Amino acid sequence: MNGVFVFNKPKGITSHDVVYLFRKKFNIKKVGHTGTLDPIATGVLPICIGKGTKIAQYISSDNKEYLATFQFGFETDTLDVTGKTIKYNDVVPSLEEVVLALKNFQGQIYQKPPMYSALKVNGKKLYEFAREGIEVEIKPRLIEIEKISLIEQMSKETFKILVKCSSGTYIRSLIRDIGHLLNTCATMVELKRTRTGIFNLEDSIDENDLKNLSVKELEKFLIPIDKALYNFESFIYPDEFYDKVINGVFYKTTKLNFENPEMLKLYCKNKFIGIGEYKEDENTMGIKIKKRLIGE
Secondary structure (H helix, E strand, C coil), rough: EEEEEEEECCCCCHHHHHHHHHHHHHCCEEEECCCCCCCCCEEEEEEEEEHHHHHHHHHHCCCCEEEEEECCCCCCCCCCCCCEEEEEEECCCHHHHHHHHHHHCCCEECCCCCCCCEEEEECCEHHHHHHHCCCCCCCCEEEEEEEEEEEEECCCCEEEEEEECCCCHHEEEEEEEHHHCCCEEEEEEEEEEEECCEEEHHHCCCHHHHHHCCCHHHCCCCHHHHHCCCCCCCEECCCCHHHHHHHCCCCCCCCCCCCCCCCCCEEECCCCEEEEEEECCCCCCCEEEEECCCCC
């Protein structure tokens, strides 16, 4: 079994817990997720199975979409309600002020990741430093917010927003920065990831499905590897090159034009072979296979 499942992660379990559930259900070791969702978060978590684990890096870089709920008046060390409160502020902005503030975060911005995160500094995860009480300099990173809009004011202090953003965006940090811009503080209360690239909640399975459906019934939800690589261009080898391509032989071509020559899906004899790239230099041009993913 090779491909990707879209899992609707419930609140309270880790992404690693989800991997364990899939390993147990399918009796397979090669299982991985494509980017951590915190235990407090719910929603879309793509799970790679078998040779699908070899494309996890490409899926994790996809843009994301979230629904986030936050509350003004306090800030925690983790920037969500699971943490210890470290700041209080009685200032609660109006609905109009919040709407105006959100506009400041659309587009490319620099964001400082939270201390409680899996980012590494000198080979050590930031949350490990945080738990030891060690302060570490965290450099802001360039991210992009494609869209940010107010969905609902749920109470005087509580708001829900929609965020479409680049990979690497921390919604907890975004909410912290919204609070600071409005001269107060804010903390994330709930987070639901509704989309990662083409993977959305409508196509997902949940914990009950995993427990109650048979392996055969679940297989119909499996997304083939090449379909998961939706943003890759395709290259089709001539049929007579099949034996050579599955053995990694370089295929010489005339000059070809690709939008992203380093990200190609390779096919031969109507079969998906793997991931490759178009190479061009002074001496030769052609297709090189990087990852052979043909099913067994």
